[in-house]
Amino acid sequence: MTEPTSSLTQHVRPLPAGAPVVGAAFLAGEPALALADGVVLIGENGAQRRVAAHPEGAILVARSDGGKLVTGGDDGRVVSIGADGSLRDIADEKGRWIDALAMRGGAFAWAAGRRASARDEAGAIRSFEAPTTVRGLCFLPKGYRLALAHYNGVSLWFPNAAAAPSLLEWKGSHLDATVSPDGRFLVTSMQENALHGWRLADARNMRMTGYPGKTRSLSWSHDGHWLATSGADACVVWPFKDKDGPMGKAPRECGVRAARVTQAAFHPRALVVAIGYSDGLALLCRLADGAEILARAPGEGAISALCWDAQGARLLFGLETGAAGLLTLPA
Amino acid sequence: MTDAAREKIPVTVLTGYLGAGKTTLLNRILSEPHGRRYAVIVNEFGEIGIDGDLVVGADEEVFEMNNGCICCTVRGDLIRIIEGLMKRKGKFDAIIVETTGLADPAPVAQTFFVDEDVRNVARLDAVVTIADAKWLAQRLRDAPEAKNQIAFADVIVLNKTDLVSAGELREVEARIRAINPYARLHRAQRCDVAIAEVLERRAFDLDRILDIEPEFLVVDDHDHDHGDPHHAHGLKHYHDEDMQSIGARLEGDVDPDKFMPWINRLTQERGPNILRCKGIVAFKDDPKRFVFQGVHMMLDGEPQRDWRPEEKRESKVVFIGRDLDEDEIREGFLACAA
Secondary structure, eight states, X not given: OOOOSEEOGXXXXXXXXXXXXXXXXXXXXXXXXEETTSEEEESSTTSOEEEESSTTSOEEEEEEOSSEEEEEETTSEEEEEETTOOEEEEEEOTTOOOOEEEEETTEEEEEEXXXXXXXXXXXXXXXXXXXXXXXXXXXXXXXSOEEEEEEEEEEEEOTXXXXXXXXXEEEEEEEEEEEOTTSSEEEEEETTTEEEEEETTTTEEEEEOOOSSOOOOEEEOTTSSEEEEOSSSSEEEEEOOSTTTTTTOOOEEESOOSSOEEEEEEOSSSSEEEEEETTSOEEEEETTXXXXXXXXXXXXXXXXXXXXXXXXXXXXXXXXXXXXXXEEOOO | OOHHHHHSEEEEEEEEOTTSSHHHHHHHHHHSOOSOOEEEEESSTTSOOOTTSEEEEXXXXXXXXXXXXXXXXXXXXXXXXXXHHGGGTTSOSXXXXXXXXXXXXXXXHHHHHHOHHHHHHXXXXXXXXXXXXXXXXXXXXXXXXXXXXXXXXXXXXXXXXXXXXXXXXXXXXXXXXXXXXXXXXXXXXXXXXXXXXXXXXXXXXXXXXXXXXXXXTOOXXXXXXXXXXXXXXXXXXXXXXXXXXXXXXXXXXXXXXXXXXXXXXXXXXXXXXXXXXXXXXXXXXXXXXXEEEEETTEEEEEEEEEOOTTSOOEEEEEEEEEXXXXXXXXXXXXXXXX
């Protein structure tokens, strides 16, 4: 268990955020941080714009597609923020907390308690009342369809269809949901310190256990063959290339340290994963040989957000204490 | 108390049967000038709300943990809400969770044993049960939820004492004591109990399990003196048909190799019936007191401060639960002698 010897920390520019960082994104190339105090910070240090996306509120969740950032708040609002700082109200659930969000193209989905809602590109909103609180949701790659994680399983919902959603059952409390880029596998993180997966073609179950803590960060590799996860003292990376997914295979462990992994983000073009830890350290790890490069020395609390730009040339990270930084990889 | 424990947000669970006065007490807590800021998790959203306090509506979703432990239920919504509240860290000093009148306090308490993320940021302070002096005796007969709430409590506020006679009051207090002789009991009218007696009690703090003597005769009579300073001696002794508290005491040392397997097995086998347990144990050749507490099958224990020279090395355990076998527990504990 050694700390990485090579370092890129001299290529990091600090980006003081001043409030816990909930999410990180690049909006048309500009770094953007969603903060717990309701503010979205856009731009590099010295030229930052503060956008009050949720005045008087807290941002609970943030998602981005690289063009816009969408935030959910404890004020009940879903807001879309453009690279120019423009705000667009997507939904208002009248004070109910929005803590699950998804977006794809011009469509958005959010959850407030048991009710999940989807808004299509034309602005039409449909809602579905799940059996219990919807903790995580994501769009499936094909069609206008959503996966909603809740207690005892996941509902697959076509917002525009009259039919009741189909249910993938597995006992326990499901938190976050993610679908592989090819749409073959659905994976949830669970209250019970495990991941659960389904092969969507036949609803075959996959159990991924052994985590000492909850997994709250999940990231697919660019080729869709690997899923990097938080929740252990290493970034646990599961193989999803074969038709059985990770069944019967051991995961890779990247960046083994004496600290809990809190964030994982695969590079958009290479099999390199950025890993953030509970002690504030961040590193890059190459999947092929496990080689590590330090991106941030430990300190100032846990890494709470990690994001690559579209080219994979810059890495934006934020901490729960309000520190943040932008790493530009040397050319 | 460690520094980490001091930084964690205290959480008070406010329970009580329908109409006992939970909302009255909550409104008092929020409106009195005490300089503390509370985040309040309520079930009926919008019913209360005072400027400067955070009021969050909850769905009271009780989940069974998928970990092979049959009675391990948690409040899923509470895990989610505490995670969200931490985004506003620094904006409040403490959290109050109001449960519905029919709620079992166990899932709330177990949430703090089971969920690591919750444990890292918040600590359970106390379970406070509001009871209606006029109707409690009847509720104890016809509502198992009411009995659970009394059995589970660290603090009991016996409200509406002005609506009953002195005799009826003694009667209902004796009923409470038959179930739970260890809770602090306060008489109140319109919930006029001192806030300090209800909040920030540290009842679940292992450092505070200093003394677990029952309060059979210690009735807090502040400002409700009924003119009979000796009334407490008139307490009748009741035995509740199905809910008991069992205390056992062992002079001299305990063998940890006997005690640990015994307490683990007992809470595994009898966990569904054991609502609360706690104890202070003197392990042989160990200068430190071992303290533990538990909720159903969940146990939490650690070596604490040294035994003081003037202190008698004496071990005490207490169990509150339903249909407990007193002989089994007492003999099992005594057999752990070193």
